[in-house]
Every structure is written in structure tokens, then in C-alpha cells.
Amino acid sequence: MVTTVVILKPGHFFKYCCLLLALLVTLEFVFNFAAHYNVSAGLSLFINAVVPISWKKMRSGRHGVVHDDFTQCVSHKPLCPEVPPHLDGSIKVKKKALSFRLLDNMNSDLRPGGRWCPPGCVSRHHVAVIIPYRDRPSHLKVFLRNIHPFLQKQQLDYTVYVIELVPNIPFNRALLFNIGFVESVKQHNYSCFIFHDVDLIPENDRNLYICSGEPRHLSVAIDKHKYRLLYSTIFGGAIALSREHFIKVNGFSNKYFGWGGEDDDMFKRLQRQNMSIIRYSSDVARYKMLAHPKDVPNPNRLKLLYEGLKRFHRDGINSLRYTVVKTEFRRLFTWILVSVNPDDVMKEENTTEATHNT
Ligand code: BGC
Numbered sequence: 001m002v003t004t005v006v007i008l009k010p011g012h013f014f015k016y017c018c019l020l021l022a023l024l025v026t027l028e029f030v031f032n033f034a035a036h037y038n039v040s041a042g043l044s045l046f047i048n049a050v051v052p053i054s055w056k057k058m059r060s061g062r063h064g065v066v067h068d069d070f071t072q073c074v075s076h077k078p079l080c081p082e083v084p085p086h087l088d089g090s091i092k093v094k095k096k097a098l099s100f101r102l103l104d105n106m107n108s109d110l111r112p113g114g115r116w117c118p119p120g121c122v123s124r125h126h127v128a129v130i131i132p133y134r135d136r137p138s139h140l141k142v143f144l145r146n147i148h149p150f151l152q153k154q155q156l157d158y159t160v161y162v163i164e165l166v167p168n169i170p171f172n173r174a175l176l177f178n179i180g181f182v183e184s185v186k187q188h189n190y191s192c193f194i195f196h197d198v199d200l201i202p203e204n205d206r207n208l209y210i211c212s213g214e215p216r217h218l219s220v221a222i223d224k225h226k227y228r229l230l231y232s233t234i235f236g237g238a239i240a241l242s243r244e245h246f247i248k249v250n251g252f253s254n255k256y257f258g259w260g261g262e263d264d265d266m267f268k269r270l271q272r273q274n275m276s277i278i279r280y281s282s283d284v285a286r287y288k289m290l291a292h293p294k295d296v297p298n299p300n301r302l303k304l305l306y307e308g309l310k311r312f313h314r315d316g317i318n319s320l321r322y323t324v325v326k327t328e329f330r331r332l333f334t335w336i337l338v339s340v341n342p343d344d345v346m347k348e349e350n351t352t353e354a355t356h357n358t
Contacts, residue, residue: 073117073122073123073157074122075122077120077121077122078121078122079121079122079124080118080121080122080123080124080155081121081155082124084153084154084155084208086153087153087154087205087206088153088205089204089205089206090203090204091150091202091203091204091205093146093201093203093288094142094145094146095142095201095288095290096142096145097137097138097139097141097142097145098141098145099141100141100332103141103144103145103331103332104331104332106145107148107331107332110148110331110332112329112330112331113159113187113329113330113333113334114144114148114159114160114161114330114331114332114333114334115158115159115334116148116151116152116156116157116158116159117156117157117158118152118155118156118157121155122157123155123156123157124155124210125154125156125157125158125191125192125209125210125211126157126158126188126189126190126191126192127151127156127157127158127159127190127191127192127193127194127209127210127211128158128159128161128180128181128184128185128188128190128192128193128194129147129151129158129159129160129161129194129196129209130161130163130176130177130180130181130184130193130194130195130196131143131160131161131162131163131180131196131197131198131333132163132165132171132173132176132177132180132197132198133162133163133164133176133198134164134165134167134171136198136199136292138290139198139199139290139292140162140198142201142290143198143199143200143201143290144160144332144333146201146202147160147201147202148160148332150202150205150209151209153205154205154208154209154210156209156210158209159184159187159188159190159333159334160332160333160334161180161183161184161333161334161336162198162333162334162335162336163176163177163179163180163183163336163338164176164335164336164337164338165337165338165339165340166325166337166338166339169257169339169340169342170257170258170342171257171258171259172254172256172257172258172262172340172342172345173197173256173262174252174253174254174256174262174263174265174266175252175254175256175320175322175340175345176338177195177251177252178251178252178254178316178317178320179320179322179336179338180193180195180336181193181246181251181317182317182320183324183327183336184334185243187334190243191211191242191243192209192210192211192240192241192242192243193211193240193241193242193243193246194209194218194238194239194240195238195239195240195241196218196237196238196239197219197236197237197238198290199289199290199292200219200222200237200238200287200288200289200290201287201288201289201290202218202238202286202287203286203287203288204283204284204285204286206280206284207280207284207285207286209240210240211240211241211242211245212242212278214275214276214277214278215235215239215240215241215242215245215270215275215277215278216239216240216277216278216279216280217234217235217237217238217239217277217278217279217285218237218238218239218240218280218285219236219237219238219239219285219287220279220280220281220282220285220286221282221283221285221286221287222237222286222287222288222289223286223287223288223289224289227282227286228282229279229282233264233267234263234264234267235263235264235266235267235270235277236263236264237263237287238287239263239266245270245275246317247317248273248275249266249269249270249272249273249275249312249316250269250312250313250314250315250316250317250318251316251317251320252265252266252316253265253266253269253304253308253311253312253315253316254315254316254319254320254345255304255311255315255345255346256298256301256304257298257342257345258295258296258297258298258299258301259295259296259297259298259301260295260297260298260301261298261301261302261304261305262301264305265304265305265308265312268305268308268309268312269308269309269312272309272312321340321341321344321345322338322339322340323338323339323340324336324337324338325337325338325339
């Protein structure tokens with residue numbers, strides 16, 4: 001009782017604040033506490049502001065978690081377990097869009113370009129997460145806030161790529177996926193590619209973002225569709241394809257400007273190459289879709305789809321032509337701004353090697 005009275009004495013308030021601050025700084029220094037535990041965004045920003053970067057470097061060096069290049073992600077450590085040990089199953093989607101500054105601070109362990117690998121073990125999976133993007137900053141913020149902790153719990157060696165098309169050219173999701181594939185393999189030897197819409201947030205961390213023998217449809221059950229598959233061959237939203245799968249089908253078609261059809265075209269390509277798709281069950285492969293106005297459907301999509309298989313060996317990554325306007329290695333993702341000439345894309349292709357005017 002006497003002790004309680006002494007602790008609450010107003011004169012001691014400053015002393016206990018200092019002690020609490022020292023405790024937080026020690027926890028951050030030793031365990032990188034803010035990045036690994038779900039502390040609130042404000043507290044995380046505060047901790048990151050008070051712990052000098054030089055200390056973090058010391059800490060990282062001491063524990064061998066500074067990865068300056070890919071080699072450091074693969075050497076001197078045991079292989080990560082086949083089943084990631086800290087998965088929770090169902091996870092709560094954080095729907096508030098925090099500022100990029102705050103998100104950057106909350107993700108201080110990411111290497112430039114939104115790259116990460118597990119500190120204590122060598123990941124079994126080398127994954128590029130490719131997001132086609134235009135004009136959805138709040139979706140991107142929510143996506144990044146949720147996806148980094150999700151991928152890290154799965155112990156993946158991954159990078160997030162955001163591929164943006166310059167304004168005034170109709171959006172072309174599949175073409176941006178193709179560019180993301182080509183650009184990402186120039187940087188690292190990824191074996192697995194997650195092609196992902198920015199408005200889909202996974203709700204269960206057992207939905208592993210890895211590749212296996214067959215292409216996988218990830219976004220099986222979406223809240224907007226009452227968690228039901230719209231049709232059995234649907235292959236949109238979020239998918240996982242290995243490098244071999246993607247090359248075998250010549251990537252996506254480049255010709256789908258506007259909404260719809262490009263994912264059905266990919267399904268047909270895979271089928272033509274004797275691949276069948278797999279899905280996790282709908283209690284695991286669950287997503288929240290962030291609200292947005294309805295996209296304008298491409299009036300040519302059914303015609304393109306109908307003729308798709310005649311074209312697939314000459315319309316894809318082997319006929320891809322684009323210009324990289326800018327690449328930035330931001331804290332949370334690699335941002336690649338690109339431009340294409342839609343008339344060139346829609347022309348009949350010749351089948352010579354693609355030129356990438358970067
Ligand atoms: C479109 C697909 C789309 C699906 C679900 C289909 O009609 O062709 O691109 O993913 O609807 O919205």
C-alpha cells in the first residue's frame with residue numbers, strides 16, 4: 001500500500017516516464033520490438049524516431065540481420081522450416097490507410113525496394129509480388145500495411161513491385177504484369193510470382209504466397225462476392241505462378257486494355273499447356289476487397305478471348321515492348337513507371353525477340 005502511494009507521487013512522474021522510455025528504447029534496440037509486434041502506429045513512429053539509425057545498424061550487425069545483397073539472404077543460416085511456425089490463421093485486416101511516412105517507419109527492417117528475407121533462416125521461397133497500379137493511393141497504403149507483415153510471417157524472401165502505367169493510356173493489367181515479370185527477373189532470380197490486385201487484402205496467413213507444381217488461384221473467396229467463387233474457371237484477383245509456368249505460356253496477353261478478360265485468357269493459356277489450376281479452401285483463401293467505383297469493361301474482350309489461343313505463342317512476353325520512364329527503390333516497394341504505345345501493342349506481332357527500351 002505504502003509503495004503504491006510512493007509510485008503515484010506527482011514528483012516521480014518524470015522519473016517513471018524516463019524509465020518507460022528507456023525500457024522501450026532497450027526493447028527496440030535488442031528485439032526490434034516495433035517491427036515484430038503489433039504496436040500501434042503512433043507508438044511505432046515514436047520508437048523509430050527516438051532510436052537512432054546508427055544503433056539499429058549496430059543491432060543488425062550484431063545479430064547478422066543486415067542483408068546488403070541477395071548472398072546475405074542465402075548464406076550461413078539454416079533453411080527455414082517447411083511450415084512457417086508463427087502463423088495465426090485468420091487475421092484482422094487493417095483497413096485504415098496510414099501515411100507512407102508512417103508506413104515507412106513501421107517497416108524499418110525492409111531493404112530498399114520493399115525487399116525482405118527472414119533474419120534467422122534461409123527462405124525456401126524467392127517471391128516477386130507484382131501489383132499493377134494506377135491512381136489508388138489509399139488502396140496501396142492499406143495493401144502495403146497488411147501485406148508486409150503477412151509475407152514476413154510466412155518467412156518468404158520477397159520483394160513488392162508496383163508497376164504503374166503513365167496517365168492517358170488505357171489501363172492494361174496483364175501488360176503491367178508482364179512488365180513486372182521481365183523487370184523483376186532482371187533484378188533477382190525469383191522462382192515464384194504473385195500477380196495481385198491492389199484492392200485485395202488476404203484474411204488468413206495460412207494462404208501461403210508460394211508456388212508449387214501447379215498454378216494457384218489465391219483469391220478464392222472474396223467478401224464482395226459473399227465469399228463464393230464466381231465461376232469455376234475464374235483466375236483473376238491474385239494468383240501464384242512459378243517462373244516455369246509463366247514462361248511456358250508466354251506470360252499474359254498484352255492486348256487487353258480496359259477491364260476484363262485478361263485473366264480468362266491466362267486460364268486458357270495454362271489449360272492449352274496442359275496445366276490445371278489449384279485452389280486452397282475458401283476458409284483459407286479469403287480476402288477483403290477495398291471499395292472502388294466499377295471499372296469500364298473492355299468492349300473487345302470477348303473477341304480477344306475467342307481468338308486468344310491462336311495468338312498466345314506470339315502475344316506475350318516475347319512481343320512485349322515498353323519504356324521504363326522511372327524506377328525508384330522506395331522503402332515499401334520497387335516503383336516502376338512505364339509507358340507503352342497502344343497502337344504498337346494492338347498490331348499483329350512478329351515473333352522476334354522483344355526489345356525492352358529501358
Ligand atoms: C471477366 C474477368 C473477371 C471476372 C470476375 C469476367 O467476366 O472476364 O476478367 O475477373 O469476370 O469479375
